Amino acid sequence: MLDRQSISDRLATVGYIADSGLATALALMDLLKRPLLLEGAAGVGKTEVAKALSSIHGVPLIRLQCHEGLDRSDALYEWNYQRQLLAIKAREGQDADATEALIFSEKYLMQRPLLAAIRQDVAPVLLIDEIDRADEEFEAFLLEVLSDFQVSIPELGTIKATSIPRVVLTCNGTRELSDALRRRCLYHALDFPDVDREARIILARLPDIDTTLALQIARLVDRIRKEDLAKIPGVAETLDWAAALVGMGISRLDDEREALYDTLACVLKTRQDRMRMTPEVLSRLVAKVA
Amino acid sequence: MAKPVLSTREDLGPAMRRRLAGFVATLRDNGLQVGLAETRDALTVLSDRDFDRPMRVKTALRALFCGRRSDWDAFDALFDAFWSGRGVKTRVATSASAQVSQKTVKSLSTSQSSNSGDELPMDVERREEDGEADAGGQSRREGASRHDLIARTDFRKLADPDELAEAHALAERLSRKMRVRLTRRDKVAARGPRLDLRRTIRASLAHGGTPIELVKRRPRHKPLRLVVLVDASGSMSLYTAVFLRFVHGVLDHFREAEAFLFHTRLVHVSDALREKDAGRALDRLGLMAEGVGGGTRIGESLATFNRWHAARVIHSRTCVMILSDGYDTGEPDLLGTEMAALRRRCKRIVWLNPLIGWDGYTPEARGMAAALPHVDLFAPAHTLESLMALEPYLARI
Numbered sequence: 173m174l175d176r177q178s179i180s181d182r183l184a185t186v187g188y189i190a191d192s193g194l195a196t197a198l199a200l201m202d203l204l205k206r207p208l209l210l211e212g213a214a215g216v217g218k219t220e221v222a223k224a225l226s227s228i229h230g231v232p233l234i235r236l237q238c239h240e241g242l243d244r245s246d247a248l249y250e251w252n253y254q255r256q257l258l259a260i261k262a263r264e265g266q267d268a269d270a271t272e273a274l275i276f277s278e279k280y281l282m283q284r285p286l287l288a289a290i291r292q293d294v295a296p297v298l299l300i301d302e303i304d305r306a307d308e309e310f311e312a313f314l315l316e317v318l319s320d321f322q323v324s325i326p327e328l329g330t331i332k333a334t335s336i337p338r339v340v341l342t343c344n345g346t347r348e349l350s351d352a353l354r355r356r357c358l359y360h361a362l363d364f365p366d367v368d369r370e371a372r373i374i375l376a377r378l379p380d381i382d383t384t385l386a387l388q389i390a391r392l393v394d395r396i397r398k399e400d401l402a403k404i405p406g407v408a409e410t411l412d413w414a415a416a417l418v419g420m421g422i423s424r425l426d427d428e429r430e431a432l433y434d435t436l437a438c439v440l441k442t443r444q445d446r447m448r449m450t451p452e453v454l455s456r457l458v459a460k461v462a
Numbered sequence: 463m464a465k466p467v468l469s470t471r472e473d474l475g476p477a478m479r480r481r482l483a484g485f486v487a488t489l490r491d492n493g494l495q496v497g498l499a500e501t502r503d504a505l506t507v508l509s510d511r512d513f514d515r516p517m518r519v520k521t522a523l524r525a526l527f528c529g530r531r532s533d534w535d536a537f538d539a540l541f542d543a544f545w546s547g548r549g550v551k552t553r554v555a556t557s558a559s560a561q562v563s564q565k566t567v568k569s570l571s572t573s574q575s576s577n578s579g580d581e582l583p584m585d586v587e588r589r590e591e592d593g594e595a596d597a598g599g600q601s602r603r604e605g606a607s608r609h610d611l612i613a614r615t616d617f618r619k620l621a622d623p624d625e626l627a628e629a630h631a632l633a634e635r636l637s638r639k640m641r642v643r644l645t646r647r648d649k650v651a652a653r654g655p656r657l658d659l660r661r662t663i664r665a666s667l668a669h670g671g672t673p674i675e676l677v678k679r680r681p682r683h684k685p686l687r688l689v690v691l692v693d694a695s696g697s698m699s700l701y702t703a704v705f706l707r708f709v710h711g712v713l714d715h716f717r718e719a720e721a722f723l724f725h726t727r728l729v730h731v732s733d734a735l736r737e738k739d740a741g742r743a744l745d746r747l748g749l750m751a752e753g754v755g756g757g758t759r760i761g762e763s764l765a766t767f768n769r770w771h772a773a774r775v776i777h778s779r780t781c782v783m784i785l786s787d788g789y790d791t792g793e794p795d796l797l798g799t800e801m802a803a804l805r806r807r808c809k810r811i812v813w814l815n816p817l818i819g820w821d822g823y824t825p826e827a828r829g830m831a832a833a834l835p836h837v838d839l840f841a842p843a844h845t846l847e848s849l850m851a852l853e854p855y856l857a858r859i
Binding site: 175176192193196197199200203204206208209211245250251253256257260261264265268271272275307308327345346347348350351354355357358359360361 | 495496497499500503506507510512513517518521522524525526528529530531533534659660663664666667668670671772773777778803806807
């Protein structure tokens with residue numbers, strides 16, 4: 173088991189700069205064997221946490237994207253009907269019981285993310301993305317899987333977990349989750365990174381970038397986020413923007429305001445926000461950070 | 463921070479266990495949902511070598527004990543207050559949340575002023591506006607009593623049994639239109655648009671693989687649930703009876719409905735109002751709802767609702783209907799945050815305000831302004847007619 177500090181260090185080597193709270197929560201996941209619920213606005217890097225976690229442990233990442241109406245056949249398992257029908261046809265005239273045993277065997281079972289996650293040899297990271305998009309029925313079902321780590325399939329019997337996955341759930345508050353699920357999980361509220369941390373993220377992801385430029389971009393994005401925008405740019409947008417600026421050979425923000433304005437498409441994704449961020453507004457912001 | 467208490471880690475003595483139990487009790491008093499399993503895990507954390515500094519213990523326990531953003535924001539203050547040993551036992555949250563809200567207010571005003579460029583004058587101007595809005599609220603309340611006479615006429619009409627029957631008829635029509643919603647979940651059915659392959663194949667085994675019995679699926683219906691919160695404060699007294707009769711009809715006809723009454727506190731009145739006879743129901747209500755006709759604390763009532771009733775009463779297909787004039791004697795900030803919390807839980811929020819019917823009304827009562835961003839339908843309702851006029855909108859919700 174990794175302790176808090178080594179988790180933090182290893183995350184940094186795979187390009188994820190975590191604050192101490194998050195590193196603590198990740199260490200507790202292993203200590204207490206509880207899932208981690210990450211809550212935060214879109215673009216703060218919730219999904220990235222799971223990806224980074226899987227790469228520091230060197231285990232596969234299994235992802236379940238939630239949506240309304242998600243049910244057992246999407247999340248857990250489904251039978252392969254076409255092959256079952258073929259098998260029935262091929263064995264026509266033979267013993268019905270034997271046929272039944274055959275077509276409801278492992279061979280015809282299609283694993284979906286939840287089942288796949290508990291049947292690995294090494295414990296994977298299971299990412300249940302945007303749990304608040306699934307409905308309450310699924311939430312209750314998920315709670316059962318997460319507490320027992322076993323699944324019962326009527327035709328096949330109970331399947332016990334061969335390894336307990338590290339479970340990361342993300343939500344961004346579109347629907348209130350049940351108290352039971354919240355209590356079962358460790359909780360971490362992710363916010364947009366502060367200027368210093370964002371600059372370190374840029375440096376970690378784009379090793380070629382000039383340190384001053386990285387810091388300037390981080391400061392500018394921080395200012396932009398404080399403007400009254402319809403969609404606040406996330407960390408991924410910052411990285412795109414930084415990569416674009418590096419690609420265009422810009423080394424200081426205050427030198428190339430026109431080019432800067434043209435590349436705003438990387439961070440502002442709605443028409444309304446584009447209109448609001450006039451060259452004058454941008455110049456004012458740049459003057460403050462440069 | 464109390465280092466001496468937290469540094470005895472290797473074997474947790476009974477003193478430490480007692481302290482932790484005290485901390486958990488404090489958290490529970492402040493609305494955090496902490497179970498026995500969490501307390502047990504906290505002991506595991508405290509006896510782990512990796513967590514041997516107060517700061518680390520704080521972040522670890524925060525991850526463990528918090529379940530939502532509001533817990534997260536309040537936790538630091540609670541932790542510091544408890545472990546610094548000042549003996550703060552209960553109700554820390556009120557001061558903590560006040561601190562938090564003050565902070566947000568402060569940051570809001572600074573960000574606004576930095577946007578506008580000139581700082582101090584702007585701030586002062588805003589203050590004055592606030593004061594005016596307050597005064598406006600006051601004069602409006604006086605206005606309510608000036609309009610006594612007109613309002614009383616529509617109230618008297620409603621005592622009429624015909625009107626009562628009409629209120630019920632309206633509720634029934636609404637219930638018929640509102641309750642049928644299709645979900646994206648299926649159920650097995652004798653007839654339906656989709657084939658349930660799994661069950662069909664299973665059934666076909668008996669016929670040597672020929673699918674003779676087809677099993678179908680069709681979308682499941684989930685009734686819409688209506689939760690009505692009626693403001694029964696003094697400023698609403700002219701309309702309360704109208705609304706209560708409507709609510710009586712709603713409880714009678716909706717398959718799933720709940721009703722609450724609030725003024726300075728919140729009362730669950732579904733059972734009392736389910737009484738078939740409207741007059742008797744109102745009598746029972748009178749006994750339960752002591753303090754009707756006093757002031758209003760909408761924010762606190764909603765907080766009570768969110769904390770004690772919402773999890774049970776609200777599911778994702780719930781429409782919350784608030785019948786209130788929005789005059790709140792409590793903190794508008796609290797109302798705003800509680801409305802946001804409610805908004806996340808339910809499908810739609812309808813706010814019916816009797817004052818909109820008046821000419822020239824703008825929702826400038828501070829409480830109303832704080833609540834408005836979270837409301838899906840904001841509409842007038844002061845008579846039964848106006849409720850009926852809303853029928854098509856409500857049915858679409």
